[in-house]
Amino acid sequence: MFNLDRLTRANIRVLKPYSSARDEFSGQAAVFLDANENPFNTPCNRYPDPLQRAIKQQIAGIRHVRPDQIFLGNGSDEPIDLIFRAFCEPGIDNVVAMEPTYGMYSVAAGINDIVYRKVLLNDDFSLDADRLLRTVDRNTKAVFLCSPNNPTGNPIQEQAIEKIVNRFEGLVVLDEAYNDFSDQPSWLSRLDKTPNLIVLQTFSKAWGLAGIRLGMAFASPEIIALLTKIKYPYNVNVLTQRAVLEALQHRDRVEEWIRTLRSERERMASIWPKIPCIEKIFPSEANFILIRTADPQALYDYLTARGIIVRNRNSVAMCQGCLRLTIGTPAENDTLTEALRTYSSDTSSLK
Ligand SMILES: *Cc1c(COP(=O)(O)O)cnc(C)c1O
Numbered sequence: 001m002f003n004l005d006r007l008t009r010a011n012i013r014v015l016k017p018y019s020s021a022r023d024e025f026s027g028q029a030a031v032f033l034d035a036n037e038n039p040f041n042t043p044c045n046r047y048p049d050p051l052q053r054a055i056k057q058q059i060a061g062i063r064h065v066r067p068d069q070i071f072l073g074n075g076s077d078e079p080i081d082l083i084f085r086a087f088c089e090p091g092i093d094n095v096v097a098m099e100p101t102y103g104m105y106s107v108a109a110g111i112n113d114i115v116y117r118k119v120l121l122n123d124d125f126s127l128d129a130d131r132l133l134r135t136v137d138r139n140t141k142a143v144f145l146c147s148p149n150n151p152t153g154n155p156i157q158e159q160a161i162e163k164i165v166n167r168f169e170g171l172v173v174l175d176e177a178y179n180d181f182s183d184q185p186s187w188l189s190r191l192d193k194t195p196n197l198i199v200l201q202t203f204s205k206a207w208g209l210a211g212i213r214l215g216m217a218f219a220s221p222e223i224i225a226l227l228t229k230i231k232y233p234y235n236v237n238v239l240t241q242r243a244v245l246e247a248l249q250h251r252d253r254v255e256e257w258i259r260t261l262r263s264e265r266e267r268m269a270s271i272w273p274k275i276p277c278i279e280k281i282f283p284s285e286a287n288f289i290l291i292r293t294a295d296p297q298a299l300y301d302y303l304t305a306r307g308i309i310v311r312n313r314n315s316v317a318m319c320q321g322c323l324r325l326t327i328g329t330p331a332e333n334d335t336l337t338e339a340l341r342t343y344s345s346d347t348s349s350l351k
Contacts, residue, residue, distance in 0.1 A: 002169055002196045004222050007141060012086050012230060020233040022050050048238040051228070055241060058248045059216065063188055063201075068221040071228060072236050076177060076202045076215035080104055082227045083173060083198065084112040087141045096135050097144035098127055100151060100316045102175060105144040121318060125152040125282065129160040133167055143168055146175040148182050151313045151324045153284030155184045165194055171223075173198045178286035180206035180258050181265070188218055195220050205287060206258050209247060212240040261287045265327045271337055276344040279321070292321045295347075299323060302343045308336055 005013065021035035026049070038045045056067040063070075073079045088095065090113035097105050099118035109116035117140075119132045132143065143164055147156035165172050176199055179186050187199050199218040204210035214236065217227060247254075268289060272278050277299060280292040293299050296314040300323060303310055311324040327333065 004195070004220075004226075007087050007170060008226060009085075009087060009089055012226065015229060017229045018233055020047070020050055022047050023233070026051075026053075044238050046238070048234050048236060048241050050233050050235075052236050052241060055236075055244055055248070058245075062248075062251070063186075063218070065188055065191060065218055066221075069191060069218050069224060071217040071219070071224050071231075073215045073217065073227075073231065074235055075204065075213040076175070076200050076217075077104055077108075078231070078235060079198075079200060079215060079217035079227060080173075081108045081111070082230055083142060083171065084108050084114055086226050086230055087171060088112060088114045090114065093139045093141045094137070095142045095144060096132060096140055098132065098146070098149070098156075100149075100313075100318055101144070101146045102150045102177075105173075118317075121149075121152070123318075125149065125154045125318070127156045127160040129163040132164060136168055136170070140168075140170055142171040142173055144173045144175070146177070147184065148178040148284070148286040150178065150286065151288070151290055151311070151316065151319060151322070153282055153286045153288060153290050155182055155285050158184065161187070165197060168196070171196050171198055173200065175200040177202045177205055180254075181262055181287045182285035184285065191218055191220070195222075198223060203244060203247070206261075207247060207254055208257060209243065212243045214240055214244055260330075261327050264330055264333055265289065267330075268325075268327065268333055268337070272340070275337070275340045276348060277340060288324050288326045290319065290322050290324050293323065294321065296321050296323050298347070299340075299343055302346075303336070303339055306339050308339055310336075 025034060035047055037047065052072045055072060056070045059070055060067045071079055094115035094117055095109055096117045096119060099120050106116045117135050119135050122128055145156055145161060148154060149156060161174065174187050174197060176186055187197060191197060197219065201216045203214040265284060269281060272281050272291065277293050278291050279294060282290040296312055300310065300312045313319040313322045313324050325336065
């Protein structure tokens, strides 16, 4: 049985959070003289809403959850770190994650002195849920899953996630940073029936707001309350809150970007297999495509010399020979495609 209290670190369970001026009075007033702010309009002289209520109200409407099921942080990085700090006892506990996947889980584990256990994906990058569950022990506080996965691009099979959510008694962190680009339904609709689930989403990808640093965690009100209790009081600044409230007024733009990026991804997925230097292209439901090539460093250098920067994933487990290519504008994708073609003819004429 899932028991949140037992999972929570003892010091966090008893912690009394810092209470800010804006926690103690959050309504409307004519004169604010409670927070030692400068009264002259800069216009950033006031502290932000520590609970980001206006934003959560809108996200709740869009994602069909309640505001008390939402945590907002300084990128997804913040909730990832807070999950370690709330639940994992340094030097004692561990987490389990699939490999390869997003690098931040392992970095956050390292910072918090938590053992990070890796479970290799199958050759087709699908997840063996039984193998993962065999890696779990009494001190495993969380399992990290990423779907669609970075850097592989594939979604993790729903049955595998379901099995882990049902059998594992700790927290299942499901990173849906790329779900907007995918045909798979989000797990948000199952939040109410899944007390051990934390879903991560972000404004950094489909929403086009990587620069403002705003990440979302969705979970039970009890888990959200714990993360909220230990965050920095004003973790989402005034400029970020204004920018996202503005962006939330233009959701049609986001939908249009998603349509374009998905159709560009399919266009590249049909063109690239015909380019000689591309040995393999992995199926993707994200806004990037992983490809395999004979000499990834040579191709990387060739592209860089032409002002095109991609991600070399050659040193990542199971990604030998692989580059990760983000889907850009149609013109950018054409530029990349042309460079891949000229690289192919340049290298074949050398042989
Ligand atoms: C890009 C990405 C994120 C987003 O991180 P932010 O800190 O919100 O910018 C989260 N998870 C994965 C797997 C990513 O690739």
